[in-house]
Each structure stands twice: as C-alpha cells, then as structure tokens.
Amino acid sequence: MFKSAELLKQKVRRYVVPFFAVVVLAAITIVVCAAVAGKVVNIYDGNSVTNFKTSKLTVGEALEEAEIIPGAFDKVEPSLDSAVVANMDIHITRAVPVIVKDGTAQKEVYTLAETVGDFLTEQGIVCGIHDTVTPEVATPIVGGLEIVIRRAKTINYFGDAGNITITTLENTIADMLWHVGISVGVDDFTEPAIDTVLTDGMTVKLVRVEKKVVVNESRIGYQTIERNTDSLTKGNSRVVQKGYNGIRTETYAVVFHDGVEVSKELISSDVTREPVNKIVEKGTAAPKVQPVSTGTKAKGADFSYQKMLVCTATAYDLSYESCGKRPGDANYGITASGMRAGYGVIAVDPSVIPLGTKLYVEAADGSWTYGYCVAGDTGSGIRGNRVDLFFNTSIEAKSFGRRSVNVYVL
Numbered sequence: 001m002f003k004s005a006e007l008l009k010q011k012v013r014r015y016v017v018p019f020f021a022v023v024v025l026a027a028i029t030i031v032v033c034a035a036v037a038g039k040v041v042n043i044y045d046g047n048s049v050t051n052f053k054t055s056k057l058t059v060g061e062a063l064e065e066a067e068i069i070p071g072a073f074d075k076v077e078p079s080l081d082s083a084v085v086a087n088m089d090i091h092i093t094r095a096v097p098v099i100v101k102d103g104t105a106q107k108e109v110y111t112l113a114e115t116v117g118d119f120l121t122e123q124g125i126v127c128g129i130h131d132t133v134t135p136e137v138a139t140p141i142v143g144g145l146e147i148v149i150r151r152a153k154t155i156n157y158f159g160d161a162g163n164i165t166i167t168t169l170e171n172t173i174a175d176m177l178w179h180v181g182i183s184v185g186v187d188d189f190t191e192p193a194i195d196t197v198l199t200d201g202m203t204v205k206l207v208r209v210e211k212k213v214v215v216n217e218s219r220i221g222y223q224t225i226e227r228n229t230d231s232l233t234k235g236n237s238r239v240v241q242k243g244y245n246g247i248r249t250e251t252y253a254v255v256f257h258d259g260v261e262v263s264k265e266l267i268s269s270d271v272t273r274e275p276v277n278k279i280v281e282k283g284t285a286a287p288k289v290q291p292v293s294t295g296t297k298a299k300g301a302d303f304s305y306q307k308m309l310v311c312t313a314t315a316y317d318l319s320y321e322s323c324g325k326r327p328g329d330a331n332y333g334i335t336a337s338g339m340r341a342g343y344g345v346i347a348v349d350p351s352v353i354p355l356g357t358k359l360y361v362e363a364a365d366g367s368w369t370y371g372y373c374v375a376g377d378t379g380s381g382i383r384g385n386r387v388d389l390f391f392n393t394s395i396e397a398k399s400f401g402r403r404s405v406n407v408y409v410l
Contacts, residue, residue, distance in 0.1 A: 039054060039055070039086040039087075041084060041087070041089075042088070043066060043092070044089065044091045045068055046092070050068070052066045054084060056084055057084060058080065058081055058083060058084060059076065059078055059079065059080050059088075060080030061084075062084050063080070071094065072110075073112070074092060074093060074095050075093040076090065077091045077093075078090070093112055095111055096110065097109070098146070100123075100147050101147070101148045102125065102149045102151070103151045111123070111141060113141050114141060115137065115138055116133065116135060116136065119141055120137070128151070128152055131149060131150060132150045132169060133147065133149055150169040151169070152167050153167070153169075153200040153201075153202070154167055155198060155202050155203075156202070156203040157203075157204050157206070158203070158205040158206070159205070159206035160206070168180070170198065172194070172195055172196065172197055173190055173198060173204055174194045174195060176198060176204075177190075177194075182206065184206065185209065187211065188207060188208050189209065190204060190205060190206050192204070207258055208259075209256070209257060210255070210259070211253065211254070212254045213267070214251070214254050214264075215252075216252070217249050217272075218247070218250065219245045220245060220246030220248055220271065220273075222246070223277045224243060224278045225277050225278065225279050226279075226281075226282055227281055228282055228283075229281040229283060230285045231283070231285070232283025232285060233283045233286065234283050234284055236374060236376075237282045237283060237339060238281050238337065239279070239280055239281075239334070239338040241277070241278060241279040242276070243278025244275065245275055246275030248269065248270070248271050249271075249272045250266060250268070250269045250270075251268045252264050252267060253265045305360065305408040305409055306409045306410065307408075307409045309352070309353075309407045310364060310404065310405075310406060311385040311386055311387050311407045312385065312386050312387075312403075312404060313387050313402070313403050313405040314386075315389045315390070315400035315401075316397055317392065317393060317394045317396070317397040318332075318333055318341060319394040321394070322394070322397060323341075337355045337356065337375075337376045337377065339376040341390055342390060342392075343392055345376040346359070346361070346370075346376065347376075347377040347378055347387065347388035347390075348382060348387055349382050349385075349386065350375075350378060353407070353409065355375050355376065356374065357374070357409060358374055359372070359407055359408060359409060360372050360407075360408040360410060361373055361405050361407050361408070362406055363404070363405060364404040364406050365404075370389055370405070377390075
C-alpha cells in the first residue's frame with residue numbers, strides 16, 4: 001500500500017504540476033500580450049477629440065504619452081492617477097484666465113466656472129446689496145473676460161444741506177459729488193481734497209467760498225481855525241466859513257468760507273471828499289463910543305447913544321427848554337448871526353434893531369443893569385419892542401421873569 005501512494009505522488013509530480021505551470025504561463029502571456037497590444041482611450045480636450053491607443057497604466061501617463069499636458073488649474077476626469085481601461089473617455093476642462101477688478105485691487109485668476117455668478121461663488125467673493133458686478137452674473141465665462149466689482153461706500157457728507165449720509169459707488173470725492181448733483185464752484189474746496197479716493201466711512205466736507213468787494217466810508221474830521229479881526233469888538237466872534245467833514249473811501253477784497261469772513265485785504269484807500277475847515281473870526285477892537293448930535297447920556301452909564309427904546313425883556317440860556325437843542329445837536333449854541341451864545345448876546349426883532357447893533361440895557365427904573373451887549377440872535381416870540389437877554393444858567397434865566405427895560409442904541 002505504501003508503494004501505491006508513493007507511485008501516485010510520482011505521477012502527480014510528473015503530469016499535474018507541469019500542466020498547471022503551462023496554464024499560468026499562458027495567462028501571463030495573455031496579459032503581457034494585451035499590455036503590449038495597448039488600450040484605446042478617447043480624450044476630450046475642449047472641442048478637440050483624440051482617439052489614442054496606449055499601453056500606459058494611468059490616465060496621467062496616457063495623457064503624457066499623447067503629449068496632452070493639463071494646466072495647473074485644468075480639470076481632468078477621471079483623475080490623473082486613475083487606471084486606464086479599454087475604451088475609456090478622458091475629459092479635460094481647461095481653466096480660462098479672467099481679470100478681476102475689485103474696488104482698487106486687480107488680479108488675474110484662472111477659473112473653471114461657467115458664468116460670472118459661478119466664478120464669484122468659486123472665488124468666495126461676496127457682494128453687498130449696493131455693490132455692482134459687470135458684466136451680469138449670468139454672463140458666460142470666456143478667456144480674458146474682465147469682471148469689475150464696484151464696492152459701495154458710506155460717506156458722511158457735510159455741506160449746504162447739512163450733515164447727510166451718501167451711499168456711493170464712485171471712486172473719488174469729485175465723482176461722488178457730481179453723481180449726486182452737488183455742484184462745486186471754482187473757488188469752493190473740499191476737505192479732504194476733491195481728488196481723494198473714497199474709503200468706506202470717510203467724512204467729506206464741502207466749503208463754499210465767496211469773494212466780495214466791500215467799500216467802507218469813514219469820516220475825516222475838520223479843524224476849527226480861529227483868527228483875529230479888528231472889525232469886531234473884543235469879546236465878539238463870527239463864523240466866516242462853516243466846517244464840513246471829509247470822506248475817505250476804502251475798498252477791501254473780503255473772502256468768506258461758508259459765510260464766515262476769513263480774510264480782508266485793502267485794495268485802495270482814497271479821499272473822496274476833502275474836509276473843509278471851520279473859520280471863526282474873533283474881535284480884537286475896543287468898544288467905540290460914538291457921540292450923537294443930541295449929546296444924550298444914559299442914566300446908569302457915561303456914554304452917548306443914538307436912541308433909547310423902552311422894551312419888554314425876558315431871558316434865555318442854553319438849556320433844551322430855552323433853545324430846543326442839546327449838546328451834540330447841529331448848531332448847538334450858535335446864534336442866528338453866527339455868534340456863539342453867551343452873556344451879552346441878546347435876541348431882538350431885526351426889523352426894530354438890526355443884528356450886529358451895539359446896545360446897552362438897564363432896568364427902566366434904574367434898579368439894575370444888564371450892561372453892554374450886541375443884537376446877535378432872533379426868536380420866534382421876539383417881535384416889536386421886545387428883547388431876550390442871555391444868562392449863563394437856567395436858574396438866572398428863570399428867575400429873571402419879564403421886566404421893563406431901557407435899550408440904548410449906541
């Protein structure tokens with residue numbers, strides 16, 4: 001029995017083992033032959049289709065053998081490391097370059113997106129509600145396409161209308177103001193400068209500039225010149241020339257910012273009317289006694305006179321109650337003859353006693369004397385044989401009352 005088993009083993013070694021060896025060798029031969037013979041693959045590269053027989057094992061090797069090189073951003077399906085099988089379809093989607101302008105930034109990007117909207121999603125670019133994208137999001141992507149994203153900015157504006165908030169897509173202050181219809185004059189300016197690039201949250205102030213020519217007139221005071229004359233007796237004076245103020249005209253260039261004066265420059269200064277000095281003559285002559293043919297003498301004094309009038313006398317002074325004027329009023333203290341009011345200057349009716357007549361006044365009963373005086377003033381109530389005697393104080397004038405006097409015409 002042992003010999004029979006041993007014999008069986010010998011037969012197996014002799015016949016079975018070689019048989020299996022032949023089978024394995026045949027299989028290997030088939031595989032090698034198939035590999036050497038190659039597989040047909042279909043390469044779809046954009047609009048180009050290539051039928052290619054390859055003995056390579058992976059898609060990447062097959063493309064390299066076919067001298068088809070995918071770019072770094074291209075998409076290959078199946079992937080480059082996938083095994084090649086017979087009649088395989090290989091699809092290559094080529095990435096195309098687009099130019100992206102996002103605000104002030106610009107860059108070139110390769111993309112596989114089909115539309116502008118897909119591209120924004122692919123690149124993670126988020127646009128706000130007021131931002132704009134050109135061209136529209138449904139536009140197909142083609143190589144060299146320029147995609148412009150305009151970012152809306154919120155600007156705090158101070159100007160004519162007060163403080164307002166402007167949402168704008170413009171790049172500079174000048175563009176923003178033009179777009180919202182705010183005109184800027186040739187002298188107006190903005191803070192910051194009008195060509196400044198806008199940034200979100202920026203504050204912009206528009207300053208209106210107004211230039212004016214302003215003319216001012218100022219007074220040039222006159223002088224009072226006094227000169228002596230022997231044509232008047234000592235203590236008397238007269239105005240021979242009234243004084244007038246002159247005028248100086250000054251012209252200024254004035255600049256206003258938002259209505260506030262910021263500069264003032266003198267352009268010219270001219271005297272447009274010269275002042276006229278006031279000339280007053282003061283008497284230097286001694287009073288003269290002119291004897292008359294009658295040789296009549298006054299009661300209370302040693303002088304001769306031409307005639308004597310019995311008059312009713314009242315009194316006045318420089319108070320408002322007496323003359324109707326106050327210090328500073330025009331011609332305050334100046335009489336109708338041009339003399340300055342003072343003791344010895346009395347008001348008369350010029351039709352009875354001419355202005356300038358030298359007089360002597362005393363009480364009709366000789367109880368008091370006013371003295372030498374001159375007819376230098378008039379009055380609305382002084383008519384006929386009536387005179388108004390000047391006193392230096394209102395107390396003296398009021399206490400005088402109404403009296404009968406002798407008026408001597410010298």
